[in-house]
Every structure is written in structure tokens, then in C-alpha cells.
Amino acid sequence: MPPEKNTPTPAEWKVLKLLFDLGPSAARDLIAAAERAHGWSASTVKTLLRRLTDKGHVEAQAVGSSYLYRATRPAHRAFRDEADRLLANSAPGALGSLLQYLVKKSRLSKDELDELRALIDAQREERER
Amino acid sequence: MPPEKNTPTPAEWKVLKLLFDLGPSAARDLIAAAERAHGWSASTVKTLLRRLTDKGHVEAQAVGSSYLYRATRPAHRAFRDEADRLLANSAPGALGSLLQYLVKKSRLSKDELDELRALIDAQREERER
DNA sequence: TTCCGTGGTCTACATTTGTAGACGGGCGGC
DNA sequence: GCCGCCCGTCTACAAATGTAGACCACGGAA
Structure with missing residues (x-):
């Protein structure tokens, strides 16, 4: 369980992004x-920033008389949480086609494809055993 | 652009699921x-059902004096939309690792893995050319 | 020293969401 | 034929969200 419980709302996500x-x-x-x-x-952004810090997604580091804002968790971690939400919803059967869709759509680089392929092969091995 | 614009809220998703x-x-x-x-x-479900039909995610087919509720789009389509939201947010660099995470976590069957692998090979080819 | 721009905090307010009770009408059973 | 149950509709209302103005303090420019 990640420490952050309240997932960002869509608007908050935009700021986070x-x-x-x-x-x-x-x-x-x-x-x-x-x-x-x-x-x-400006106000809107300020509010969202405040809410994000309240929720713990953003950290406001005091610098001089103002703050430097930074995300508390790296992007990939945040996206991962989103992905988890997706998995949590998705029906088991639909998962395969969902991933296919994602892979197709996300136009990975060759390197990324290679890595993914390796991972898949590893999983297949596992299924063998 | 899918016909449905208003994505379901989390609570609505649960009903949809x-x-x-x-x-x-x-x-x-x-x-x-x-x-x-x-x-x-019961009331809560009824309300959510109404909102879902309002938003066009669910269709209420009159049967006798009541309705038969059905999702207007198949599950995989709905999840796909969710996935799109994910991609829309995700930074390009983070995508590869995000997919790896998903593949790892979603424990696909051997068949699904095979299909996915085939897809990846196809994409790799494409990169070659 | 004075003033202005920035940034932060408070407050506001319409909308959407989560959750649910009240009500009226019909159908199936008695 | 009458009754209760289940269904769908209306209404409600608190909380979360989206969006933003008002105000205040301070640090730098003039």
C-alpha cells in the first residue's frame, strides 16, 4: 500500500503532469x-497545488519567501498507481486484449519493445514450469 | 472520438463492472x-444506473413493466477508454516501464502471452523497416 | 523609502459525485 | 378483487471537485 491514499482528481493530475x-x-x-x-x-493552479500538497502528492519546499514544488513520488510511481486502478477494474478476460491495445497504441521504441519481449518470454517460461 | 464523452465516475464504474x-x-x-x-x-444503485444511462454507458431496454439493463459498449471497449486516459497522462519515457509493470502484474495466461508476444514482434519488424 | 509584482492563504460558489429516503403504480399471488 | 412487493422516478443533501476572486506580506526596483 502506498502511503498516499487519496488519488489525485483529474484536474489535480494535470498539474501533477x-x-x-x-x-x-x-x-x-x-x-x-x-x-x-x-x-x-493563477488561483486555480494555486488551489490545486494546495490540494495536492494536502493529499501528499506534492511537496512544497520552502525556498526564500516562497516554495519550490516537487512531486513527492516519481512519475513512474504515480502512473503505476493509476495503472493499478485500471487493473482493479478490468475483468480478467479483458486484460489480454487491453494490454495488446496499449502496446499497439503506445508506440514503444525498439529497445522498449525488446525489454517487454524479454519480460514476456520470462513469463512464458514460468507458465511452462 | 467515442460517442460517449462523460467517463463514468468511480462509483459508476463499479456498477458498470x-x-x-x-x-x-x-x-x-x-x-x-x-x-x-x-x-x-438499492437507491444508490438505482441512482447510479440512472446516471449511467444518462451518460450513455448503459442502456435500459424495456421488458414488461421494467427494464433490462445492459452496457452500451462491450467491456473491452470501456476498459480501452480508461486505458486511453492513462496513456494521455503518462509521459512518453515512462510508458515502457509502465507496460512492463502491467504485464508483470496482470498474470496473463500462456495464450494471452503468446498473442502479446506476436504483437510485439510485429511492432519490432515495423521498427526495423 | 515607497510602490508593485508575486506568491501564499482564505473564502466562495456552482457542479458533480456519493449515498439514500419517499412515493406511486403495476403485477403476481391469495 | 385486494395486498404487498418490487421497480422506476423524484427529491435530498453532504462532500468533493473545478474554478476563481480577494487580500496580505514581502522583497526588489526605482
Whole structure:
């Protein structure tokens, strides 16, 4: 169980995503990015940032008179949680086709494909035994 | 763009999931299942069912004096939409490891693994060219 | 020293979501 | 033919969410 229980809401995710993209950032940059990306007002971003820190997804590190915001967990961890939600919902039978869809759609690089293939082979071995 | 715009809320998903599991069902069965699975009252299920039909995820086919509820799109389609949301959020770099995680965690059957592997090989070919 | 821009905090408010009771009508049993 | 049960609809209402203004303090520019 991850320490963070409250998953981010969709709007919060968007801010989180910006944080992932920009890396640890000052409010001004996040606000600018959110304005550009979603047309949000500064206030909106501030609120979402507060809620994210409340929920523990974002950490506000005091720097001078203001904060540097950073995601508390790395992007891949956060996405993983999302993925878990997906699995939790998905019916067992539908899973295979779901993954196929994802692989097709996500246009992985050759290296990534190789890794994935290796993983699959390993799993197949396991099934053999 | 799928016809359905409003994605189901988490609670709605739970009902949808029950519908997928049970197949087209009468209210009584859904209510019973939801009671068992989530401890919900009949009213709650009814409301969620209404909202789902409003949003177009569920279709209420009149049968006698009541309805037979059925999901408007097959499970795999619905999950696919969820998966799309996931991809939309996920940063490109993180995708590979995300899929690995999913494959590992979802414990596919040998057949499913084979299919997935075939798909990956196909993609690799494509990268070659 | 004064003023302004930024950033943070408070407050606000409409909407959506989660959860559920009340009510009226029909059908199946007695 | 009357009764109760089950169903669908209406209504309710608290909490979460989306979106944002008001206000205040401080640090830097002038």
C-alpha cells in the first residue's frame, strides 16, 4: 500500500503532469504552464497545488519567501498507481486484449519493445514450469 | 472520438463492472450484487444506473413493466477508454516501464502471452523497416 | 523609502459525485 | 378483487471537485 491514499482528481493530475514535465518548479512556472496548457487562472493552479500538497502528492519546499514544488513520488510511481486502478477494474478476460491495445497504441521504441519481449518470454517460461 | 464523452465516475464504474460480470441484468440482480459487493442500498444503485444511462454507458431496454439493463459498449471497449486516459497522462519515457509493470502484474495466461508476444514482434519488424 | 509584482492563504460558489429516503403504480399471488 | 412487493422516478443533501476572486506580506526596483 502506498502511503498516499487519496488519488489525485483529474484536474489535480494535470498539474501533477506539469510538475513531472517541468521538474521541481516555482509557482510562477507552474502557473504559466497551466495557463498555456489549460487556460487556467493563477488561483486555480494555486488551489490545486494546495490540494495536492494536502493529499501528499506534492511537496512544497520552502525556498526564500516562497516554495519550490516537487512531486513527492516519481512519475513512474504515480502512473503505476493509476495503472493499478485500471487493473482493479478490468475483468480478467479483458486484460489480454487491453494490454495488446496499449502496446499497439503506445508506440514503444525498439529497445522498449525488446525489454517487454524479454519480460514476456520470462513469463512464458514460468507458465511452462 | 467515442460517442460517449462523460467517463463514468468511480462509483459508476463499479456498477458498470457488475453489469459486465453479470451480463444484461434486471435491477433486482444488480441491486443484490451491489449490496453484496459494496454494501450499497438499492437507491444508490438505482441512482447510479440512472446516471449511467444518462451518460450513455448503459442502456435500459424495456421488458414488461421494467427494464433490462445492459452496457452500451462491450467491456473491452470501456476498459480501452480508461486505458486511453492513462496513456494521455503518462509521459512518453515512462510508458515502457509502465507496460512492463502491467504485464508483470496482470498474470496473463500462456495464450494471452503468446498473442502479446506476436504483437510485439510485429511492432519490432515495423521498427526495423 | 515607497510602490508593485508575486506568491501564499482564505473564502466562495456552482457542479458533480456519493449515498439514500419517499412515493406511486403495476403485477403476481391469495 | 385486494395486498404487498418490487421497480422506476423524484427529491435530498453532504462532500468533493473545478474554478476563481480577494487580500496580505514581502522583497526588489526605482
